[in-house]
Amino acid sequence: MTKPKFKIATTSLAGCFGCHMSFLDMDERLAGLLEQVEFDRSPLTDIKHCGPCDIGLIEGGVCNAENVHVLREFRASCKILVAVGACAINGGVPAMRNYFDLQDCLEEVYLRGANVTHPRIPDDPELPLLLDKVYPVSEIVAIDYFLPGCPPSADAFLQLLQPLLAGQQPDIASTRLHYD
Amino acid sequence: MEPDNPAPSTTRRIAIDPVTRVEGHGKITLLIDDDQHIVEARFHIVEFRGFEKFIQGRPYWEVPFFVQRLCGICPVSHQLAAAKAVDQIAGIGQLTPTATKLRRLLHFGQILQSHALHFFHLSSPDFLFGFGSDPRQRNIAGVLEQYPEIALKGVKLRKFGQQIIEAITGKRVHGTGTVPGGMNKALTAAERDALLAGIGDILQWSQDAVALNEHIHTAHPEHRDFGTFPSHYLSLTGSGGELEFYHGGLRARAADGSTLHDQFDYCDYQRLLSEEVRSWSYLKFPYFSSLGTERGWYRVGPLARINNCDAIPTPLAEAARQRFKATGNGGPVHDTLAYHWARMIELLHCTESIHNLLTDTDITGTDLLTSKGEHQPQGIGVIEAPRGTLFHHYHVNDDGLVTQANLIVSTTSNNQAMNESVRAVANRYLDGQEITEALLNHLEVAVRAYDPCLSCATHALGKMPLQVTLQHTGGSVIHQLTKKTDGVIQ
Numbered sequence: 001m002t003k004p005k006f007k008i009a010t011t012s013l014a015g016c017f018g019c020h021m022s023f024l025d026m027d028e029r030l031a032g033l034l035e036q037v038e039f040d041r042s043p044l045t046d047i048k049h050c051g052p053c054d055i056g057l058i059e060g061g062v063c064n065a066e067n068v069h070v071l072r073e074f075r076a077s078c079k080i081l082v083a084v085g086a087c088a089i090n091g092g093v094p095a096m097r098n099y100f101d102l103q104d105c106l107e108e109v110y111l112r113g114a115n116v117t118h119p120r121i122p123d124d125p126e127l128p129l130l131l132d133k134v135y136p137v138s139e140i141v142a143i144d145y146f147l148p149g150c151p152p153s154a155d156a157f158l159q160l161l162q163p164l165l166a167g168q169q170p171d172i173a174s175t176r177l178h179y180d
Numbered sequence: 181m182e183p184d185n186p187a188p189s190t191t192r193r194i195a196i197d198p199v200t201r202v203e204g205h206g207k208i209t210l211l212i213d214d215d216q217h218i219v220e221a222r223f224h225i226v227e228f229r230g231f232e233k234f235i236q237g238r239p240y241w242e243v244p245f246f247v248q249r250l251c252g253i254c255p256v257s258h259q260l261a262a263a264k265a266v267d268q269i270a271g272i273g274q275l276t277p278t279a280t281k282l283r284r285l286l287h288f289g290q291i292l293q294s295h296a297l298h299f300f301h302l303s304s305p306d307f308l309f310g311f312g313s314d315p316r317q318r319n320i321a322g323v324l325e326q327y328p329e330i331a332l333k334g335v336k337l338r339k340f341g342q343q344i345i346e347a348i349t350g351k352r353v354h355g356t357g358t359v360p361g362g363m364n365k366a367l368t369a370a371e372r373d374a375l376l377a378g379i380g381d382i383l384q385w386s387q388d389a390v391a392l393n394e395h396i397h398t399a400h401p402e403h404r405d406f407g408t409f410p411s412h413y414l415s416l417t418g419s420g421g422e423l424e425f426y427h428g429g430l431r432a433r434a435a436d437g438s439t440l441h442d443q444f445d446y447c448d449y450q451r452l453l454s455e456e457v458r459s460w461s462y463l464k465f466p467y468f469s470s471l472g473t474e475r476g477w478y479r480v481g482p483l484a485r486i487n488n489c490d491a492i493p494t495p496l497a498e499a500a501r502q503r504f505k506a507t508g509n510g511g512p513v514h515d516t517l518a519y520h521w522a523r524m525i526e527l528l529h530c531t532e533s534i535h536n537l538l539t540d541t542d543i544t545g546t547d548l549l550t551s552k553g554e555h556q557p558q559g560i561g562v563i564e565a566p567r568g569t570l571f572h573h574y575h576v577n578d579d580g581l582v583t584q585a586n587l588i589v590s591t592t593s594n595n596q597a598m599n600e601s602v603r604a605v606a607n608r609y610l611d612g613q614e615i616t617e618a619l620l621n622h623l624e625v626a627v628r629a630y631d632p633c634l635s636c637a638t639h640a641l642g643k644m645p646l647q648v649t650l651q652h653t654g655g656s657v658i659h660q661l662t663k664k665t666d667g668v669i670q
Contacts, residue, residue: 012204012205014227015252016249016250016251016252016253016255017203017204017251017252017253017633018249018251018252018253018255018353018354019252020203020252021252021253021297021352021353022252022352022353024297024301024338025339025342025352025353027335027336027338027339028332028335028336028339030320030324030335031324031328031331031332031335034321034324034325038321039319039321043198043200043201043202043203044200044201044301044302044319044320044321045200045201045315045318045319045321046200046201046315046318046319046621046624047200047315047316048196048197048198048200063228064226064228066226092249093246093249093250094229094250096234097229097230097233097234099234100230100233100234102230104233105228105230105233105234106228106230108230108232108233109228109230109232109233110457110464113232113455113464113586114450114573114586115450115453115454115455115469116454116455116456116457116464117454117455117456117457117473118456118457118458119457120457120459122457122458122459122460122461122462123459124224124459124460124461126195126207126209126222126224126226126460127224127226127460127461127462128226130228150249150354151252151353151354153352154352180354
């Protein structure tokens with residue numbers, strides 16, 4: 001009988017997608033991984049809402065109300081939740097706006113920007129409510145593992161996932177851990 | 181402020197949220213009346229980064245590494261556009277031949293990996309399985325299972341581009357490399373030889389990628405008018421009108437193929453372009469100022485570049501361009517789905533150019549830096565990123581700290597066009613129909629043609645909350661925000 005595959009979900013909150021790019025940098029090894037796992041909700045699939053999953057990988061910090069919602073959905077759906085990369089762990093570059101007043105940031109872009117026509121701050125109900133600051137994911141939900149790096153390397157992803165899939169504690173070689 | 185075109189109260193709202201198999205996050209909303217007619221179709225960008233504000237006060241030499249971290253998909257393009265601006269601020273003229281060639285090689289690697297990723301990893305499932313196929317199969321895992329040869333070629337093409345970036349910048353994503361006036365590390369002969377070792381296969385697979393896309397587009401007549409409309413185009417071209425990704429003048433063509441501007445100095449871009457703000461998207465809507473908001477919008481990216489250029493300076497890609505051009509009957513090819521075909525022609529051009537550069541003796545040179553000149557108060561860097569023309573503009577003070585920044589990223593320039601395509605597909609395929617998942621994917625197929633790069637935010641289900649409370653995992657309230665009816669956030 002074929003062994004059921006592990007389910008992995010991934011998402012990007014306020015991040016740059018670089019962690020997802022690094023995940024794909026496993027290259028041909030991706031095919032090997034897919035023999036053991038299948039993707040649930042992910043930017044790589046057309047599954048829009050997370051179902052019950054074994055592992056959730058979260059890239060990016062929390063900058064708006066929808067980030068909060070998606071993060072909570074992931075926490076409720078995933079047995080193991082991993083904060084991946086600098087933005088998820090400490091807010092990263094997007095959190096540099098925390099030093100400024102949000103209204104001032106919006107005015108700089110939409111009212112004072114060069115050659116702007118119809119200056120106004122976008123405010124349609126379809127746009128998610130921005131938070132005053134960009135928060136690390138661990139401020140909002142409990143996180144099981146943190147994989148540092150900007151981004152973590154493909155090798156680091158594999159050294160995290162392989163033990164988890166085997167039911168073991170990950171022990172990532174320090175040479176694979178980067179904080180830049 | 182009232183939203184644009186408030187909807188009649190009898191309409192039903194359908195949201196595709198999030199749009200998937202794109203890089204970053206966007207959503208599509210449809211308003212449908214009681215007879216299933218489409219009242220409104222919009223592609224929203226829900227991200228807001230505020231980069232222009234928080235870069236203020238940072239030293240100019242930090243900028244290239246800073247800005248690339250706002251995009252993990254084409255970080256090299258942001259690094260290079262910013263590096264060009266920073267060179268101007270440092271008063272530097274011409275770089276050394278080795279530095280220029282290393283930057284060009286780096287950029288070809290970036291475009292190659294991004295184009296491969298976009299077609300093979302993200303878009304190919306639509307074409308190999310069908311726009312309305314089973315969504316559980318419609319992804320790269322499904323392609324690896326059903327078409328392993330095609331998928332693995334795509335994976336290896338992307339890998340090659342990433343290996344070039346890694347060899348020059350030290351990392352595949354967010355490496356370093358550029359410094360004001362040049363580059364910080366030479367390419368060694370061993371690194372060059374390792375990259376050249378598999379170039380024969382890469383060339384063959386690049387040609388296969390063009391052939392596959394050419395076949396897909398020409399064998400499916402229904403693809404030709406899928407979300408298609410005439411538009412203007414903008415791109416850089418070389419001084420001889422040739423395809424050029426790294427440095428050149430701006431060329432703008434009108435929808436009928438006539439030339440609006442040619443070899444326009446990109447440092448004067450503010451005379452050419454304006455940007456409109458709309459209430460329902462954080463992404464602005466750029467347009468040619470002379471033509472106004474209604475008529476002045478344009479497209480950028482592979483379709484624009486292949487339509488705009490007079491030739492491609494590498495033989496295999498030029499032959500592919502000639503076949504592409506023939507489908508336009510003497511005018512521009514306006515087919516939205518031809519973006520994919522144009523993208524693969526560019527991928528082939530990248531491979532040929534990489535081959536040329538790796539066999540150029542300058543590429544392993546060690547003369548990497550040009551001396552600084554007189555400090556300038558501003559710098560403007562423009563480059564052809566994978567998704568189109570990318571503008572970076574920085575003002576600095578006498579201490580070299582940034583005082584103002586203006587960015588027009590490639591996807592911003594395609595904002596109006598993506599909305600036009602969504603509307604066209606909604607009206608052609610969804611109007612009057614019972615809305616199904618398969619039909620909704622047609623809208624995403626149209627958006628994916630542009631390879632939009634929307635990195636940053638994401639979405640909720642259902643109605644947007646007007647109040648949000650952030651609680652610590654321990655239960656204590658960190659922050660509470662309320663949006664009042666007049667839009668003020670407290």
